[in-house]
Amino acid sequence: xxxxxxxxxxxxxxxxxxxxxxxxxxxxxxxxxxxxxxxxxxxxxxxxxxxxxxxxxxxxxxxxxxxxxxxxxxxxxxxxxxxxxxxxxxxxxxxxxxxxxxxxxxxxxxxxxxxxxxxxxxxxxxxxxxxxxxxxxxxxxxxxxxxxxxxxxxxxxxxxxxxxxxxxxxxxxxxxxxxxxxxxxxxxxxxxxxxxxxxxxxxxxxxxxxxxxxxxxxxxxxxxxxxxxxxxxxxxxxxxxxxxxxxxxxxxxxxxxxxxxxxxxxxxxxxxxxxxxxxxxxxxxxxxxxxxxxxxxxxxxxxxxxxxxxxxxxxxxxxxxxxxxxxxxxxxxxxxxxxxxxxxxxxxxxxxxxxxxxxxxxxxxxxxxxxxxxxxxxxxxxxxxxxxxxxxxxxxxxxxxxxxxxxxxxxxxxxxxxxxxxxxxxxxxxxxxxxxxxxxxxxxxxxxxxxxxxx
Numbered sequence: 348x349x350x351x352x353x354x355x356x357x358x359x360x361x362x363x364x365x366x367x368x369x370x371x372x373x374x375x376x377x378x379x380x381x382x383x384x385x386x387x388x389x390x391x392x393x394x395x396x397x398x399x400x401x402x403x404x405x406x407x408x409x410x411x412x413x414x415x416x417x418x419x420x421x422x423x424x425x426x427x428x429x430x431x432x433x434x435x436x437x438x439x440x441x442x443x444x445x446x447x448x449x450x451x452x453x454x455x456x457x458x459x460x461x462x463x464x465x466x467x468x469x470x471x472x473x474x475x476x477x478x479x480x481x482x483x484x485x486x487x488x489x490x491x492x493x494x495x496x497x498x499x500x501x502x503x504x505x506x507x508x509x510x511x512x513x514x515x516x517x518x519x520x521x522x523x524x525x526x527x528x529x530x531x532x533x534x535x536x537x538x539x540x541x542x543x544x545x546x547x548x549x550x551x552x553x554x555x556x557x558x559x560x561x562x563x564x565x566x567x568x569x570x571x572x573x574x575x576x577x578x579x580x581x582x583x584x585x586x587x588x589x590x591x592x593x594x595x596x597x598x599x600x601x602x603x604x605x606x607x608x609x610x611x612x613x614x615x616x617x618x619x620x621x622x623x624x625x626x627x628x629x630x631x632x633x634x635x636x637x638x639x640x641x642x643x644x645x646x647x648x649x650x651x652x653x654x655x656x657x658x659x660x661x662x663x664x665x666x667x668x669x670x671x672x673x674x675x676x677x678x679x680x681x682x683x684x685x686x687x688x689x690x691x692x693x694x695x696x697x698x699x700x701x702x703x704x705x706x707x708x709x710x711x712x713x714x715x716x717x718x719x720x721x722x723x724x725x726x727x728x729x730x731x732x733x734x735x736x737x738x739x740x741x742x743x744x745x746x747x748x749x750x751x752x753x754x755x756x757x758x759x760x761x762x763x764x765x766x767x768x769x770x771x772x773x774x775x776x777x778x779x780x781x782x783x784x785x786x787x788x789x790x791x792x793x794x795x796x797x798x799x800x801x802x
Contacts, residue, residue, distance in 0.1 A: 375454035376454070376456070376686050376687060376688055377686070378475070378476075378685045378686045379478065379685045379686075379690045380479075380685070381478050381479035381480070381481065381482060381685075382479070384482070384694075386482035386483060386486065386694055387482065387486050389691050389694055389695065390483075390486055390694065390695060390698050393424055393425055393426070393427075394427060395425075395427065395428070395691065396427045396428065397427075397428045397429070397689040397691060397692040398428065398429045398430075398431065398458070398688070398689050398692060399421070399428055399429070399430050399431070399458040399459060399689060399692035399693060399695070399696050400431050400433060400457045400458050400459075400687075401414075401418070401430060401431060401432050401433060401457070401458070401459055401460070401681075401696060402433045402435055402443065402446065402447070402457045402459070402460035402461065403432070403433070403434060403435070403460070403461040404434065404435050404436065404442065404443055404461060405434065405461075406434045406436050407626075407627040407646075407649075407650045408627070408649065408650045408653030408654065409648070409649025409650050409651075409652055409653040409712065409713070409714070410646070410649055410650070410713065411434075412649075412653075412712050413649065413709050413712035413713035413715075414432060414434075414709075415432065416705075416708040416709055416712050417513070417699075417700055417705055417708075417709050418430045418432050419708075420699060420702070420704055420705040420708060420709075421695070421696060421699050421705075423704075424695075424699060424702075425692075425695050425699070428689075428692050428695065430696070433457070436570075442570075443460060443461060443462070444467070444470065444757055444761075447460055447471070451474070451476060451684075451686070455687075455688075456476060456684035456686050456687045457684060457687060457693075458683065458684060458687045458688070458689050458690070458692050458693035458696065459681045459682065459683050459684070459693040459696045459697055460681065460682060460684075461679060461680070461681055462510055462680060462681070462682045462752070463677070463678060463679065463680070463748075463751050463752035463753050464500050464501045464510050464512065464678055464680060464753060465500065465747060465752060465753030465754060466752060466753060466754065466755055466756045466757065466760075467751075467752025467753065467757055467760075468503065468509055468510060468682060468752075469503070469504060469756065469757070470757055470758075471509075471682065472503055472504070472505070472509060475685075476684050476685060476686055477509040477682055477683065477684070477685060478509070478682075478683040478684065478685040478690060478693070478694065479507045479508070479509060480507075480508050480509055480510070480511060480682075480683060480694075480697055481507055481508050483508075483511060483694065483697055483698050483701075484498075484508050484511070486698065487511075487698055487701045487702070489511070489701060489719070492701075492719040492720055492721055493512070493718055493719060493720070494515075494718055494719070494720055494738070494739065495739075496745070497512060497678070497718055500678065500747075500753070501678075501680070509682050509683075510680040510681065510682050511680050511681055511697045511698070511700055511701050512678050512679065512680040512701075512718035513679050513680055513681060513700045513701070513706075513709065513718070514678075514679045514709065514710065514713055514715030514716065514717065514718065515676060515677065515678050515679075515715060515716040515717075515718055515738065516644050516645040516646045516676075516677045516679075516715050516716070516734075517644065517645045517674055517675060517676070517677075517716075517734045517737070517738070518576065518579075518580070518644040518645070518675030518676070518677050518748050518750075518751070519580050519583065519584075519644075519666060519667040519670045519673060519674070519675040520642075520643065520644060520645055520647075520664050520665070520666065520667065521640055521641070521642050521643075521664060521665040521666075521667055522630070522633060522640065522641050522643060522647055522651070522662055522663075522664055523535075523633075523639055523640040523641075523662060523663055523664070523665065524633050524634065524636055524638075524639055524640075524661070524662055525660070525661060525662055525663055526636065526661065527553075527557075527636050527639045528639065530636075531552075531553070531556040531557065532556075533549065533552045533553065533556065535663065536549075536665075539663075539664060539665050539666050540665075540666045540671040540672075541665045541666070541668055542668055542669075543584070543668040543669055545668070546665070546668040547612075549563070549640075550563045550564070550613075550615075550616040553616070553639050553640075554615075554616055557639065560637070561636070561637050561638065561639075562616065562617060562618040562637075562638050562639075563616040563617075563638070563639050563640060564613070564616045564617045564618070564638060564639070564640050564641065564642065565617060565618045565621055565624070565629040565632060565633065565637075565638040565640075565641055566617055566618075566621040566622070566626075566629065566641075566642070566771065567621065567624045567625055567626035567627070567628055567629025567630070567641065567643075568621055568622050568624075568626070568768055568771060569622055569623060569624055569625050570625060570626070571764040571765060571767075571768040572750055572764050573626045573642075573643065574622075574764070574767045574768045574770075574771040575749075575750040575760070575763060575764040575767045575768070576642070576643070576644065576748075576750045576751075577610065577613070577642050577771075578606065578607075578610060578750075578763075578767045579675070579748060579749055579750050580642060580667040580670065580675065581606050581609050581610050581613070581667075582606045583667075583669070583670050583673060583675065583746055584609075584667055584668050584669025584670045585605060585606050585609060585669060586602075586605075587673070587744075587746070587800055587801050588801050589602045589605070589606065590746060590800065591798055591799070591800040591801050593749075593789075594747070594749055594754040594755060594794070594796050594798050595794075595795070595796040595797065595798055596789060596793075596794040596795040596796060598786050598789050598794075599786070600779065600782045600783055600786050601782075603782035603785050603786060604778045604779045604782040606782075607770060607776075607778035607779075607781055607782055607785075608778045610770070610771070610776070610778070611776035611778055614771060614776055617771075618637075618638060621771070621772075622768065622771070622772050626641075626643060626647075627650055629641055630643070630647055630650050630651065630654075631654065633662075634651070634654050634656055634661075634662075642667065644675070644677055645714070645715070645730075645731070645734055646677075646713075646715070648714035648728075648730060648731065649712065649713055649714045652714065652728075658728070658729060658730045659729070664730070672742065672743060672744055673743070673744050673745070673746055674734075674737055674738050674743050674744070674745045674746070675746055675748055676738070676745050676746065676747060676748065676753075677748045677751045677753075678718065678753065679715075680700075680718075681696065681697050681700055682697070683696075683697050701718075701719065703719075703721055703722065706719055706722045706726075707722060707723070707726050710722055710726050710727065710731075711726050711727070711728075714727075714728055714730070714731045715731065716731060716734060716735045716738060744800065745800075746800050747798070749763070750764070754796065754798065755789075755792070755794060756792050756794065758792050759788055759789055759791075759792035759794055762788045762791075762792070763785060763788050763789075766781060766784050766785050766788060767781075767785070769781070
């Protein structure tokens with residue numbers, strides 16, 4: 348796995364100030380400096396009282412159980428601290444950035460909140476609100492425990508670590524309802540790494556045989572980001588070099604037009620009211636058989652489990668066409684505000700999510716890959732273990748998600764999501780027109796990276 352090369356990242360220096368303005372600080376609590384804190388002593392003090400407000404975006408079935416298991420694990424160690432779970436619907440991090448901004452302006456920064464490593468945390472860092480977690484990494488021995496490449500990925504532009512990872516999901520996945528294929532007499536390929544030709548053939552067969560009101564694919568992109576998720580999958584599946592160039596700021600209209608042309612073809616098979624549903628609502632309709640397939644990351648697994656669906660019996664997965672041998676990596680973690688009412692409680696939360704006990708319970712329920720090598724394989728269900736083995740296989744190439752905050756500045760990724768959703772919902776899917784708009788988004792955000800994916 349070429350994580351080491353992938354994570355040799357030079358984060359963008361030009362961040363959009365409007366995303367998280369430096370002047371928007373209204374903290375009523377003094378900022379704490381991690382270098383002046385005895386963090387090991389804080390972590391070992393299990394009798395201190397306090398409150399930790401935990402903000403996250405896990406609201407779908409299965410995900411809620413997983414985060415509650417983390418809350419329970421925290422209470423088992425730090426029982427005198429009140430842990431409050433606050434769900435911010437939206438996914439992909441966009442809604443969280445705005446919520447944290449509002450809370451900080453009101454002088455109520457959360458003790459800890461969910462984030463993705465990489466570009467997403469840079470606005471927080473530039474606003475001066477993140478607590479350095481180097482001591483937590485040292486205390487928990489995360490550098491040795493973390494899967495290869497994660498330490499580099501979690502190292503910010505100033506060389507410090509501000510995030511503790513909690514889980515990893517594969518993003519380039521297509522889920523499908525086995526029963527739909529069987530009932531329609533459509534043969535399911537005996538291999539997961541399908542080609543583009545095989546994918547289009549399946550779409551054609553489904554479109555021909557599915558009853559009126561049912562469709563081969565749904566997006567569930569009411570929040571916008573699932574449409575962007577599909578865009579990045581198509582881009583990698585079109586040409587990994589285009590993907591590398593795109594996140595490095597070496598973009599051109601011709602390449603983006605090529606990607607959007609494939610996207611336009613895909614939309615011929617998508618339910619026309621796709622943007623009226625959230626992704627998890629679309630997943631429910633896949634289970635019901637209204638839609639045969641859904642392009643979604645592996646975070647769809649626990650939702651399927653919560654709906655009584657069994658991998659290999661009720662649903663299967665394909666690797667998104669053109670991405671064989673690639674792992675689209677989405678990493679979730681928690682950061683700590685340095686100006687909250689209880690910074691110590693935030694530090695304890697960040698540490699506790701990395702403990703073997705919490706990782707075992709969370710990974711099993713979330714059906715995510717633990718970021719830590721000491722989480723036993725018997726923690727995982729069959730499909731998660733398959734994804735984990737792919738990720739840790741030396742021949743697998745890894746690429747960072749720009750929909751999920753790692754590879755593009757927040758200002759660029761949110762504007763990108765808007766443009767792509769407009770493209771997906773447009774009547775004519777004008778690839779060149781929207782390619783120009785997307786290229787302008789990256790220009791305005793001054794995107795400049797140093798990712799090495801292909802070599």
